[in-house]
Amino acid sequence: MAEKTINRELANVINVRLNRQLLYYIDICTRCGLCKDACHQYVATGDVTYLPAYRAELIRRVYKKYFTRTGRFMPSLIEGREPDDRLLDELYRTTYACTGCRRCMYYCPFSIDTTWLLGVAKAMLLEAGRGSPILTELAGAAVMKGENIDLFKDVILESLKDTEKEVQQITGDASAQIPVEKTGAQAMYVALAGTHTILPVAVIFHHARLDWTLSLFEAANYGYFLGDNKLAKTIADRIVDEAKRLQVTQIILSECGHAYRVMKFLYEAWAKEKLPFEVKGIVEVMHELVESGKIKLKKDSIAEAVTYHDPCQVGRNAGFYEEPRSLVKAVSRDYREMTPNREKNWCCGGGGGVVAEPAMDEFRLKTGMKKVEQIRATGARIVVSPCENCRLQLDGLNEKYNLNIKISSLMDLVADNLVAQK
Amino acid sequence: MTEEIKPDLEIDLKGLLCPLPMVRVSQNISKIPVGGVLKAVATDPGSLADIPSWARTTGNEVLRVDKGDKLYTFYVKRVK
Numbered sequence: 422m423a424e425k426t427i428n429r430e431l432a433n434v435i436n437v438r439l440n441r442q443l444l445y446y447i448d449i450c451t452r453c454g455l456c457k458d459a460c461h462q463y464v465a466t467g468d469v470t471y472l473p474a475y476r477a478e479l480i481r482r483v484y485k486k487y488f489t490r491t492g493r494f495m496p497s498l499i500e501g502r503e504p505d506d507r508l509l510d511e512l513y514r515t516t517y518a519c520t521g522c523r524r525c526m527y528y529c530p531f532s533i534d535t536t537w538l539l540g541v542a543k544a545m546l547l548e549a550g551r552g553s554p555i556l557t558e559l560a561g562a563a564v565m566k567g568e569n570i571d572l573f574k575d576v577i578l579e580s581l582k583d584t585e586k587e588v589q590q591i592t593g594d595a596s597a598q599i600p601v602e603k604t605g606a607q608a609m610y611v612a613l614a615g616t617h618t619i620l621p622v623a624v625i626f627h628h629a630r631l632d633w634t635l636s637l638f639e640a641a642n643y644g645y646f647l648g649d650n651k652l653a654k655t656i657a658d659r660i661v662d663e664a665k666r667l668q669v670t671q672i673i674l675s676e677c678g679h680a681y682r683v684m685k686f687l688y689e690a691w692a693k694e695k696l697p698f699e700v701k702g703i704v705e706v707m708h709e710l711v712e713s714g715k716i717k718l719k720k721d722s723i724a725e726a727v728t729y730h731d732p733c734q735v736g737r738n739a740g741f742y743e744e745p746r747s748l749v750k751a752v753s754r755d756y757r758e759m760t761p762n763r764e765k766n767w768c769c770g771g772g773g774g775v776v777a778e779p780a781m782d783e784f785r786l787k788t789g790m791k792k793v794e795q796i797r798a799t800g801a802r803i804v805v806s807p808c809e810n811c812r813l814q815l816d817g818l819n820e821k822y823n824l825n826i827k828i829s830s831l832m833d834l835v836a837d838n839l840v841a842q843k
Numbered sequence: 844m845t846e847e848i849k850p851d852l853e854i855d856l857k858g859l860l861c862p863l864p865m866v867r868v869s870q871n872i873s874k875i876p877v878g879g880v881l882k883a884v885a886t887d888p889g890s891l892a893d894i895p896s897w898a899r900t901t902g903n904e905v906l907r908v909d910k911g912d913k914l915y916t917f918y919v920k921r922v923k
């Protein structure tokens with residue numbers, strides 16, 4: 422196909438997504454630069470191509486070139502650009518680097534959602550056959566697991582036996598279980614791959630006497646990071662279909678920020694259907710269990726200084742600030758807040774799927790500098806964060822910058838500090 | 844007796860959590876020739892489903908999985 426036709430088809434990716442929101446984001450940027458100091462990646466690298474407004478500008482210029490009158494006849498006047506190899510290379514580098522933290526949106530006077538615009542950029546890259554190869558593989562593996570779950574069921578169930586024994590030891594109850602495929606259970610818990618996100622939750626739910634069942638699938642969704650909404654929906658469908666089949670009234674997603682975002686805020690629009698169950702995150706569920714007295718925490722049991730890192734997808738993008746803090750503060754004698762925090766918190770640098778991209782390791786650890794400074798300033802020895810991606814990044818930062826800290830999930834913190842039930 | 848498989852490359856995935864076992868396998872399989880075998884030792888039980896799923900989706904082949912005490916050894920053949 423001629424280059425011009427290919428470029429037009431790529432530009433058309435913007436046009437088919439054009440709604441009022443996208444048009445607003447394209448039109449309204451005044452290049453005021455307020456998003457500049459909000460982005461941890463620009464702040465750490467000083468590279469202008471990582472400015473939020475610059476990344477979005479690449480999409481704007483293609484739009485202007487093809488879909489405005491001036492752009493069609495005199496593109497240079499408005500800096501219109503073709504989606505040629507150079508532009509696509511730059512788009513790939515800056516788009517898949519974005520962690521989707523939306524700190525730039527918080528500081529933008531017009532609340533421009535750069536991540537949204539970069540979603541369009543990802544769609545254009547996919548159309549050009551330039552999606553991230555590793556994210557494509559990981560998303561493909563998740564779909565494959567869904568299609569062949571009967572092949573894997575036995576190994577999953579077998580690996581759960583050891584975990585179940587651990588739950589029995591910890592709770593002192595030989596009848597404690599990790600229920601799987603329990604029809605009619607009140608809640609289905611969706612963990613992450615591996616048992617480290619199952620064990621603490623099984624202990625907590627046992628204490629709370631919750632009627633639950635464990636999903637056979639993991640919450641993580643690499644189709645979402647890839648920017649392929651169809652694939653992301655297929656991955657999420659595995660969980661939705663299982664929940665429907667088991668007729669649960671609620672699904673509870675593990676400490677995985679983007680998985681919560683997909684299921685809570687995006688899935689219904691993708692599927693054009695209302696889910697017949699409630700979607701919750703484990704953070705809010707643990708908070709509710711404490712508030713309702715179903716579980717009790719050992720007050721002030723941790724003597725070491727503890728701080729809390731707000732995962733962008735749990736805090737800024739979902740609004741859970743106080744719930745996790747109340748749990749951490751309850752068990753900590755010396756709780757120290759990072760500055761800034763809550764909606765202004767710095768991204769750790771590990772979101773958006775960048776932890777899965779080996780080529781980005783150096784960049785990722787470099788752009789975690791703000792988080793390193795924040796942690797150091799607290800003097801805390803334990804950093805709690807309810808997101809697996811954040812914890813992977815915090816582990817990396819701990820090692821690289823010799824922070825000498827322990828990184829804990831909120832689930833572990835709660836499970837390790839439960840008052841035994843009578 | 845299980846047949847001995849001579850790997851072309853061995854990688855240690857102990858302590859790594861999802862998605863890193865799959866990522867490391869993907870990264871290292873390209874370092875061996877087509878037809879060669881990558882041996883990967885993991886501790887994450889999630890990799891028992893993840894690595895074979897990754898292999899199927901990328902057109903590679905898991906020849907064998909040895910399960911020890913919380914240790915999982917994968918022999919992955921590079922097919923293409």
Ligand code: SF4
Nearest residue numbers: 450452453454456529
């Ligand atoms: S803060 Fe908003 S308006 Fe200002 S440059 Fe950034 S995106 Fe544009």
Ligand code: SF4
Nearest residue numbers: 460519520522523525
């Ligand atoms: S969402 Fe976060 S990483 Fe992406 S451009 Fe905005 S501030 Fe930077």
